[in-house]
Structure formats: structure tokens, C-alpha cells
Ligand SMILES: *[C@@H]1O[C@H](CO)[C@@H](O)[C@H](O)[C@H]1NC(C)=O
Ligand SMILES: *[C@@H]1O[C@H](CO)[C@@H](O)[C@H](O)[C@H]1NC(C)=O
């Protein structure tokens with residue numbers, strides 16, 4: 001089949017096609033390429049560590065002295081901003097007297113995209129007075145992880161926390177046991193809703209899904225990612241979505257135990273490890289950063305290319321959104337060297353405990369070496385936990401992502417150097433908990449890095465000044481923005 005395709009094309013098309021094919025193949029089928037990947041790191045340019053492009057800044061960053069005052073400001077927790085999670089529901093919501101039937105959703109994408117789908121699924125079940133079947137998580141097309149909901153999340157906790165709002169069952173009852181992912185893959189069936197528009201309204205579900213539910217007693221909605229609007233929904237539904245995201249979705253014990261072990265090891269300072277009390281406060285942490293850690297979330301452009309190239313599901317809108325997203329994320333991403341310079345200017349030093357939350361990436365190791373120059377105490381799952389401790393999550397992308405989510409949520413400071421679902425999920429969750437989150441100011445940084453005569457004191461001053469209001473200050477959600485990224489004011493109340 002491949003030969004036939006190649007035959008009809010001229011030389012240059014053939015070359016281009018072969019190039020794209022060679023790049024996409026290992027992303028779509030990474031397991032095929034592991035041995036090759038190790039053996040020939042020069043196949044893809046991303047495997048080569050880029051040479052420094054900002055040498056004078058780099059030298060200055062690596063030799064400068066940071067005043068203690070700047071350090072303590074950096075590590076101090078966020079002040080109270082007058083917002084907190086809402087305790088009281090707006091209206092006393094209760095279970096409907098009679099369920100309209102069963103709702104199933106099949107969720108694609110990575111863990112953090114599925115997370116939003118889970119919240120929306122509960123909300124849709126509520127809109128329709130239906131019983132939700134614990135959602136099915138599709139095989140991750142990039143990382144080939146087939147973890148189910150109950151492999152990642154505590155399913156009993158999920159059901160119990162929501163038991164006053166929505167009835168949730170682990171499996172559909174026997175009479176509907178035919179209604180599975182495999183069944184819907186074999187043909188067109190009336191109980192499958194394929195046409196839910198992106199950001200559909202509550203009314204859309206009542207008009208289009210309720211009749212099917214009433215006729216058949218069960219309905220499967222797929223695709224379901226981003227299928228419920230953020231605007232013009234009743235406040236109790238918004239709060240319900242947040243309750244799912246911030247309270248009902250708890251990771252399984254294995255993830256929590258491993259996450260907690262990593263957090264504890266990150267918080268142990270060198271001094272404590274050596275048995276000395278030097279410079280360590282009573283609680284083991286100090287505003288000079290001892291006993292504290294920052295998480296840096298990195299993703300590489302290849303990641304997004306992978307998503308659009310291998311995701312054959314979804315509609316045109318989804319493809320367009322992805323293409324646009326990719327363009328933006330490419331324009332907005334920094335090189336590891338630039339991230340190192342940014343973090344240095346913000347006040348992080350070579351004694352900072354920095355945890356790298358990132359998927360294993362093609363070329364990652366070489367690129368990460370640049371960051372290691374700035375932050376010799378940089379850690380990740382592999383450096384902090386033994387192979388035995390990692391055994392339960394090894395090779396399972398969703399569980400690895402869950403561990404990174406856990407460690408990121410517990411960190412003193414979180415910084416994401418690339419926009420995306422993980423970034424959005426953590427920005428929102430940390431806002432909900434009033435935790436410090438530094439959002440790189442790309443508009444500011446672009447011109448600074450382009451200026452070849454930039455000197456360190458000017459760079460540092462501009463970076464500090466340009467990030468004063470980007471440390472986790474509450475930003476109210478604007479129209480069309482996600483309640484999961486901006487939980488105030490919908491899901492948070494004035495304290
Ligand atoms: C950290 O940086 C300082 C200069 O700011 C240098 O004197 C010191 O040797 C560095 N320590 C390590 C472990 O690299
Ligand atoms: C759901 O139940 C409530 C009362 O429990 C009712 O007011 C509402 O109309 C019902 N909605 C649907 C779609 O059945």
C-alpha cells in the first residue's frame with residue numbers, strides 16, 4: 001500500500017512525505033522505536049542539545065549573587081486574596097425522583113483532557129436527570145496507555161462525593177451490557193450520539209439527547225471532549241463541575257503514595273539529609289527556599305504534533321482547534337536555555353529544588369542537560385524514586401501524568417513553560433487553593449531574548465517587574481474561558 005502511494009508522487013513530494021512519515025511514525029508508535037531511539041540520537045534534530053544562544057546572559061546568570069530579600073519574596077506563600085472555595089451550594093440540589101436512563105461517555109486525549117470530560121459528563125447527567133456510568137477512558141493514541149478510570153481515580157470516592165447530586169454506577173445494568181465501546185465501533189447505532197457540537201448548551205442536550213435516552217434507556221455520547229459550554233449555564237451546574245474536578249476526582253492510593261514519597265524527598269534539604277539543623281526552620285522550611293520546591297512543567301513541540309497527527313477521531317472543529325493551538329504553543333514556547341534564564345532572573349538559584357514534570361520526550365535528555373547547568377538539584381520521578389517504587393506506574397503514561405499532577409499540586413511554586421491541558425488544569429486547581437503559580441510573560445520575554453545587547457541587570461529587572469502580577473493573583477473568568485482554568489467567580493466565593 002505504501003509503495004503504491006509513493007509511486008504516483010514526484011521526487012520532492014516523495015521526500016517530503018518520507019520525512020513527515022519518519023517523524024510521525026515514532027510518535028504514533030513509540031514502542032516500535034525505542035531501541036532505535038537509543039542507538040541513533042542524531043536522527044531527529046530534537047535529540048541534539050541546542051547550543052546556547054544567549055551566552056552573555058547565561059554567563060551572568062550562572063555567576064550572579066541573589067540578595068536574600070529577593071529569595072524570601074519568591075518563596076513566601078501567596079497572601080489571602082479574599083476568595084475561597086464555595087462551601088454552600090446555591091440551591092439545594094438533590095437526586096431526581098426518577099432517573100431518565102443511563103449515560104455513557106468515551107473520553108479521548110491525555111489525562112488532563114479526560115479530566116475535563118469527566119466533569120462535563122457529571123454535569124450532563126445532571127442536566128438530563130440521568131444515571132452516569134463511570135466514564136470509559138480511551139486508549140491514549142500517543143502514549144498507548146489503556147489505564148481505566150479506576151486504575152487512575154478512586155472510583156468509590158468519586159461515586160460517594162457526588163451521591164447527593166448525580167447517581168453514578170460502575171457498569172450499566174445487565175440489560176444494557178451490550179452498550180460498549182467495541183459495540184459502537186462496529187456500526188451506526190441509534191443509542192450513540194456522535195454529533196454533540198463543541199461547547200454545546202444544556203438545551204442542546206435536552207433537545208437532542210433526552211429523547212434518545214427516553215426511547216432506549218441508555219445513550220453513549222462520543223466524542224465528548226469539550227462538549228459542554230462554559231457560558232450560560234446555571235450556577236449550580238458550574239459548581240457541580242468544579243466539585244467533580246476539585247473534590248470528587250482523587251487519585252488511587254498507588255499514585256498518592258508515590259506522589260507523597262516524591263514530595264517528601266523533595267522537601268528534605270541537603271542539610272537535613274546530612275543530619276544538620278543549619279538554616280532550617282522548625283517546620284523544615286524557610287523563606288530562603290530550604291525545604292521548599294518548585295515544579296517546572298515542560299512539554300516539547302513534538303507532543304502536539306503527535307496529537308494532531310495521530311488523533312483520527314473528533315470532528316473538523318476539533319482539528320481546527322488543534323491546529324490553531326499548535327501554532328500558538330509553538331510561538332509561545334521557550335527553549336530550555338531561555339527557561340533557565342527566566343527562572344534565574346526570577347530568583348531561583350543553583351540551590352533550588354526543582355522538579356521537572358514532563359513526559360519522557362524525544363530528545364528530552366539532551367535538552368534537559370541545559371537546564372541542569374542552572375539547577376544542579378533538578379529532580380524528576382526517576383531520580384527520586386527507585387525502580388521498585390516506580391514499578392506500579394512504569395510505562396503507563398496516565399499514571400505517570402497523575403503522579404506529576406500530584407507533585408505539582410503540592411509544590412510551593414508551579415511554573416509551566418508551555419500552554420496546554422496540564423498547564424490549564426494546574427493553574428485552575430492552584431488558583432482554587434490559593435497557591436503560587438508563575439505564568440511566564442511571553443509578550444515580555446520575546447523582545448528581551450531578541451535583544452542581542454541585553455545585559456543581565458536590565459534583563460533581571462525587566463523579568464521581575466513583568467512577573468509581579470503573574471504569580472497566582474486571581475483572574476476572573478472571562479466569557480468563553482474555561483471554569484477549570486479560571487474557577488473564580490463561578491466556583492469560588494468572596495471570603
Ligand atoms: C552556585 O553558584 C555560586 C555562584 O552564584 C557558586 O559560587 C557555587 O559554586 C555554585 N554551586 C554549585 C553547587 O554549583
Ligand atoms: C429533572 O428533574 C427535575 C426535578 O427533580 C425537574 O424539574 C426537571 O424538569 C427534570 N429535567 C429533565 C430533563 O428531566
Ligand SMILES: *[C@@H]1O[C@H](CO)[C@@H](O)[C@H](O)[C@H]1NC(C)=O
Nearest residue numbers: 451452453454455456458459
Ligand atoms: C537592548 O538592551 C540594552 C541593554 O540592556 C538596552 O540598552 C537597549 O535599549 C535594548 N534595546 C531595545 C531595542 O530594547
